[in-house]
Amino acid sequence: MSEQIASANKEKLVSDLKVVIADTEELLRETAGVAGEKVGHLRERLRERLRDAKERVIDLEHAVIDKTKAAARATDDFVHDEPWKAVGIAAALGLTLGVLIGRR
Numbered sequence: 001m002s003e004q005i006a007s008a009n010k011e012k013l014v015s016d017l018k019v020v021i022a023d024t025e026e027l028l029r030e031t032a033g034v035a036g037e038k039v040g041h042l043r044e045r046l047r048e049r050l051r052d053a054k055e056r057v058i059d060l061e062h063a064v065i066d067k068t069k070a071a072a073r074a075t076d077d078f079v080h081d082e083p084w085k086a087v088g089i090a091a092a093l094g095l096t097l098g099v100l101i102g103r104r
Contacts, residue, residue, distance in 0.1 A: 010060060010063070010064045010067075011064055013060065014057055014060055014061050014064065017053060017056070017057045017060075018057060020053070021050060021053055021054060021057065024046060024050050024053075025050065027046075028043060028046060028047065028050070031043065
């Protein structure tokens with residue numbers, strides 16, 4: 001369960017970073033005509049950090065995908081190795097959800 005939460009948090013982080021990257025790229029496009037040594041230096045630093053952020057997002061995205069695939073494989077292996085346990089767990093979870101929903 002905590003791995004699912006961590007995976008969801010990583011997916012949210014990837015999504016948020018993509019938004020920041022898109023906003024930064026737009027900022028760079030909008031300030032393309034602005035002259036000045038300070039602005040030029042700032043734009044170059046921004047480009048470098050943007051490139052680094054893109055690489056990190058890609059790495060993080062791959063990590064999330066790998067962990068998700070590993071969890072799916074582990075679940076599939078468990079269901080194939082222990083089908084009656086899987087059925088029992090699914091039934092218990094369904095009963096629990098049914099009771100919780102029925103109480104409303």
